[in-house]
Amino acid sequence: MDLTLKIWRQASVDEDGKMVDYSISDVSPDMSFLEMMDMHNEQLINKGEDPVAFDHDCREGICGMCSMFINGEAHGPDRLVTTCQLHMRKFKDGDTIVIEPFRANAFPVIKDLAVDRSAFDRIQQAGGFVSVNTSGNTQDANAIPIDKHNADKAFDAATCIGCGACVASCKNASAMLFVSAKVSQYALLPQGKVEATDRVLNMVKQMDEEGFGNCTNTGACEVECPKGISLENIARMNSEYLYASLKG
Amino acid sequence: MSKLQSKVPEGPLAEKWTNHKSKINLVSPANKRSIDIIVVGTGLAGASASATLAELGYNVKTFCFQDSPRRAHSIAAQGGINAAKNYQGDGDSTYRLFYDTIKGGDYRSREANVYRLAEVSTNIIDQCVAQGVPFARDYGGLLDNRSFGGVLVSRTFYAKGQTGQQLLLGAYSAMNRQIARGKIKMYNRHEMMDLVVVNGKARGIISRNLVNGEIERHSAHAVVIASGGYGNVFFLSTNAMGSNVSASWKIHKRGAHFCNPCYTQIHPTCIPVSGEHQSKLTLMSESLRNDGRIWVPKRLEDVKAIRSGELKPTDLNENERDYYLERRYPAFGNLVPRDVASRAAKERCDAGFGVNKTGEAVYLDFADAITRYGKEQALVKGQDENDPLLVKKLGQEVVRAKYGNLFQMYEKIVDQNPYETPMMIYPAVHYTMGGVWVDYNLMTSIPGCYAIGEANFSDHGANRLGASALMQGLADGYFVLPYTIGDYLSDDIRTGPISTDTPEFESAEKEVINRIDSFINNKGKNSVDFYHKKLGKIMWDKCGMSRNTKGLKEAMIEIKELREDFYKNVSVPGSSKEFNEQLAKAGRVADFLELGELFAKDALERTESCGGHFREESQTPEGEALRDDKNFSFSSAWEYNGEPSKAKLHKEQLKFEAIEVKTRSYK
Secondary structure (H helix, E strand, O other): OOEEEEEEEOOOOOOOOEEEEEEEOOOOOOOEHHHHHHHHHHHHHHOOOOOOOOOOOOOOOOOOOOOOEEOOEEOOOOOOOOHHHOEHHHOOOOOEEEEEOOOOOOOOEEEOOEEOOHHHHHHHHOOOOOOOOOOOOOOOOOOOOOOHHHHHHHHHHHOOOOOOHHHHHOOOOEOHHHHHHHHHHHHOOHHHHOOHHHHHHHHHHHHHHOOOEOOOOOOHHHHHOOOOOOOHHHHHHHHHHHHHHHHO | OOOOOOOOOOOOHHHHHHHHHHHOOOOOHHHHOOOEEEEEOOOHHHHHHHHHHHHHOOEEEEEOOOOOHHHOHHHHOOOOEEOOOOOOOOOOOHHHHHHHHHHHOOOOOOHHHHHHHHHHHHHHHHHHHHOOOOOOEOOOOOEOOEOOOOOOOOOEEOEOEOHHHHHHHHHHHHHHHHHHOOOEEEEOOEEEEEEEEEOOEEEEEEEEEOOOOOEEEEEOOEEEEOOOOOHHHHOOOOOOOOOOOHHHHHHHHOOOOEEOOOOEEEEEEEOOOOOOOOOOOOEOOHHHHHOOEEEEEOOHHHHHHHHHOOOOHHHOOHHHEEOHHHHHOOOOHHHOOHHHHHHHHHHHHHHHHOOOOOOOOEEEEOHHHHHHHHHHHHHHOOOOOOOHHHHHHHHHHHHHHHHHHHHHHHHHHHOOOOOOOOEEEEEEEEEEOOEEOOOOOOEOOOOOEEEOHHHEOOOOOOOOOOOOHHHHHHHHHHHHHHHHHHHHHHHHOOOOOOOOOOHHHHHHHHHHHHHHHHHHHHOOOEOHHHHHHHHHHHHHHHOOOOEOHHHHHHHHHHHHHHHHHHHHHEOOOOOOOOOOHHHHHHHHHHHHHHHHHHHHHHHHHOOOOEOOEOEOOOEOOOOOEOOOHHHHOEEEEEEOOOOHHHOEEEEEEOOOOOOOOOOOOOO
């Protein structure tokens, strides 16, 4: 396939960026999107130009490091995949592909397509844990049976990979889907209930301080989430938050 | 000749760890506050160690090259984690887990370490559940188990096909709690560039900030390396793109012995290579072999017809298929250990039975499992178990619930529906059993420098059983290192802060800067990947699933030549003062180019076959691996001596007190 790429180039956080056009040929439909980007970078290096910076690591859709806003969608046109699992067979010969970083005030651009998502870490540090020391002296793992339905729902929420697609897709750059996934995982398990009040209050407070926007229930986050995290989690977090505030 | 002190405690095997813990020195809570520890890497081992050391009161500085500790490649582990809980009542015990692991490792691991691993395995599950890790449960609300290769019990705990993710997020959450308390200082997007040794002790590291290129000095009373394995020396592997050997290799060059580098696990069930553009390979969890049956056609003409597209695999009936694992290993069938399954796939493909265009693929077929589950469901639901369409639908639902994410991943990559047609799989480099040599306390041959998780060599011998990597990473980080490190640090309670303003830091920093500048100023003609791919091809062709004297000798020469060419002709764009992935990669590939040669040397000198190391010269008439206990019952710890080819061998003899060493058979 022969393609035209329009790629956001930005040298650093302090400099202005712009879209730059490139053409690339002999792209195989079996390539992943990132393999196409590798090939493009190899060509840039051989021409003595600066390769395009982008984040990536596991390349099997689980580490959450790859990002990219492709043709107006986080992780591109396919559903339930990250950019590393998007394959070129989803595009046609002659296509123009527009590639931008995940954009949000809370995700400053580091270089080109790589952004700083450390705000997510700080939200987790505010309460995304159960306060139990690793002494090895906890009770037996089967001492508390957990209803399978709740365990499964907790698992579904826990599959969030922290990539930030929800934020990039939201017109308000809200992080509600991300935060609610963690809040829900613990709210659904007995181990997490003890600290539920402080957890939701602290995590939401940190989320607001990081500069993420509010949720207006458009549902774009759920559509673009590579792991299919459900909006139900946001509803659960809202109820947890209300309860915690009243209990306050 | 050997001066290696394994420091395995005296006493009966089952009491060694308990006795050792009771007798080693401790550091008081007040003194822990004045001791700093550096941890490099945030996978299961690094994250769990960081969290636990911080809980104990030490000041921890943790480094990862990714943008967040949660991204480390433990996250990609799919199938599960072993623990001798015996929840299924199928006869499991600490001893049996220990025995299976020793046997699975082909009697090339250190007995006392493996027993300790089995012993603490049950604590791991308790700990993770307490942290809120959502393991799979049954309808009674209790934890569910599945079975993995090389064992005859169900002891594997899992969270669908995302067990590594859930365990890592558990350890990451424990870290977050300590980061919030200020006990862990986290350095994301930082790479360790060298170890600083002062008066023979590890006292710090030089790091590079990957965002702005700044070189930094960090001091500590001890340094823990938890940077994972070196599978990426093969270029194509199931490792993450950034996974590298550099932290381990730097400490090796500073005096830590590197042990058994040739023990590499080639995992049998990965998605086959599709073309030259391939940047990495994707694993399909071993758990799939619980329900999938592996086969190739019996007749070569059927293979040809399948390759040309005239015939579909589903057109072949039972008698026309060769379920070669069930044929060769009736006792374990499709659940033989990984090394055995991989070699068997290679044997069939080398004989011309590979089922895809490249001739390097076999089938993993779920049709029987779908029918079996479908009939069971039909019965449970009171529906017609003789209606094939209904049975198929119900069976597919069960398989989807068990392996849904893996099937989806396969479909996205290969563009075929594995519910309807068998998966195609082929072995790929996955895990490295070899690594930095450590004693029983997990300390390397440099005092104060530790290695944990995949980065060390100790627990898996020549082959690792499935669902044991997660177990080892967490055992080392949560339950072993935090005890043993105190024994060493108890001598450091009066040391006070370590200054970074010393000649040792100065010279290490200078070496790092010179090396970076030499890459940037080289202005050669070939990219870093050009060399990485060439190295990978030499490794796969000559140090891969089967090895021989001629190939290994050639590999040593070719890798050395490639390394020399790399330093002359590599091209690294950009500058050292910016976000420059090519520069970071250049340093990692340079280290792989040295490790590769030591790997080949190690494989050359070990003329026996064992576990993942198969020497063509050492096999039975049936083509099974032939071990040579008389001459090779030792671990090969290599001391750096200027050049990989000149490394000096130290042998740690393996003594087995509690078990009888036998020929490993899965027939």
